Amino acid sequence: MTSSQIVLLLFIGYLVFTLDKKQNYVPVPVVLVVTGIILSFIPYFSSIHVTSQMIYHIFLPPMLFSSAYRFSSDHFRENAGIITFLATIGIMATVAILGSVIYAISGPFISMSFVGALVIASILTPTDPVSVVSILEQSGNSKKISSVVEGESLINDGTSIVIFTFIAGMLIENESFTVMSFLQDFLIVSIGGTLIGVAFGWLMSKAVHITHNREYQVMLSIVLAYGVFNFAEQVGVSGVLATVFAGIMLSFEYGRTIKENDLKDKLDGFWNIAELSVLALLFLLIGIESSNYLAFNAWGFAFMIFAASLFIRFIIIAGTTQIFPAWRKKISWRESTLLSWAGLKGSMSVFLILQLQSRSSGDNDMIISLSFAAVLISLVVQSLGVTPMSKKLTK
Known part of the structure; x- marks a missing residue:
């Protein structure tokens, strides 16, 4: 991808974002993806090739960090149980159930192995709220729901990679699977990434006091976002969770010890622009790349897979919140419906x-x-449905 292509894509992203200038909360990711699909038919853009490493090492760290450091530590503590459950046990249960359903209904459409069905399920489990969080807060005034959605999406990105890696290894390389080996690797990768993130986030909260120059401190946050991600990946643990918990730890320290509001304003000023730029490029590139794979004859089956994933997510959320009395008081069936709907798929998938x-x-x-x-x-x-649904269900 050339520099001129990047500049043009950023300009197109700017034009798309201006559609939302009246705060009507246009579903910008949808417009960006559709625009990317259209651009793929133009020779100048059709030559762009998007790789998994490009998304993983360039786009994900700033998106994860910018969301995590602004995520309220109070909201995380308040909803930690639900968030952690949905991002770990909930996602594992979803893969198992959804994979079984996909395999059971695949017969009339295509020939598919059970492991292949599990791979699709593991791809569709990570959630990506993107603009959904702001839509939820504005249209339904539900800070609790938006906090659970955002917190779950931050953590389940790391969980989904571990699950996908195991199942994809079974599909492609015929690797064997045992519950103990999976749990062992899962705990090492997850806990290791979390601990590294907490440590680096704490160090960052102390290091900002070395200099009082706000521009240098913002520069340090860039080093943290990319540095902790790559360091964790180098030592064999989750770079995603390391970046997320570095940001959450920084948010915690802001509330506890760091009282300089102008520092947070400087960070927000930079990361808000960086997030919008990354978001525009990423979803335009998703549209361009996906156009290579959309000419196939099983779209009806794809719609069934989507419907099954949505229904199973609702069953798991509604079921678990009703089982535990403390969660039952927090999350009603209406809010369970909204939580299910808000878990749309995106960059990690x-x-x-x-x-x-x-x-x-x-x-x-x-x-x-x-x-x-x-x-x-x-x-x-x-x-498209999150705004009318949130207004209806949170009346």
């Missing part, structure tokens, strides 16, 4: 699809196409 594509030799093209289609359906349908 696309990374997993491209990761599968890079590891495959062409024999998993149908899985890739179905996954891309289900992600796009989720983006369009759920983004």
Whole structure:
């Protein structure tokens, strides 16, 4: 991708964002993805090739960090139980149930192995709220729901990578699977990434006092976002969770010890612009790349997969919140419905699809196409529906 292509894509992203200038909360990711698909038919943009490593190492760290450091530590503590459950046990249960359903209904459409169905399920489990959080807060005035959605999405990105890696290894390389080996690796990768993130976030909160120059302090936050991600990946633990918990730790320290409001204003000033720029590029590139896989004859099955993923997510959220009395008081069935709907698919799902594509030799093209289609359906349908649903359910 050339510098001129990047500049043009950023300008197109700017034009799309201006659609929201009256704060009507246009589902910007949908518009960006559709625009990207249209751009893929223009020779100048059709040459762009998006790789999984490009998304993982360039786009994800700033998106994760900017969301995490602004995520209220008070809201995290208040909803820690629900967030942690949905991002760990909930996501594992979703993969198992959704994979079984996909395999059971695949017969009339395509020939698919059970492991292949589990791979699709693992791709569709990470959530990506993007603009959904601001839409929820504005249209339904539900800070609790938006906090759970955002907190879950931050943590389940790391969980989904571990689950996907195991199942994709079974599909592509015929690796064996044992519950103990999975749990062992899962705990090492997850806890290791979390501890590294907490440590680096704490160090950052102390290091900002070395200099009183706000521009230098913002520069240090960039080093933290990318540095902790790559360091964690180098030592074999989750870079995603390391970046997320570095940001959350920084948010905690802001509330406890760091009282300089102008520092947070400087950070917000930079990261708000960086997040919008990354968001525009990423979803335009998702549209351009996905166009290569959308010409297939199983769109009906893709819609069924999307519907099944939404229904199963609702069953798990509604079921678990009703089982535990403390959660039952917090989350009603209406809020469970909204939580389910707000968990749309996005950047992490696309990374997993491209990761599968890079590891495959062409024999998993149908899985890739179905996954891309289900992600796009989720983006369009759920983004368009979240505003009327949140207004109706939170009256």
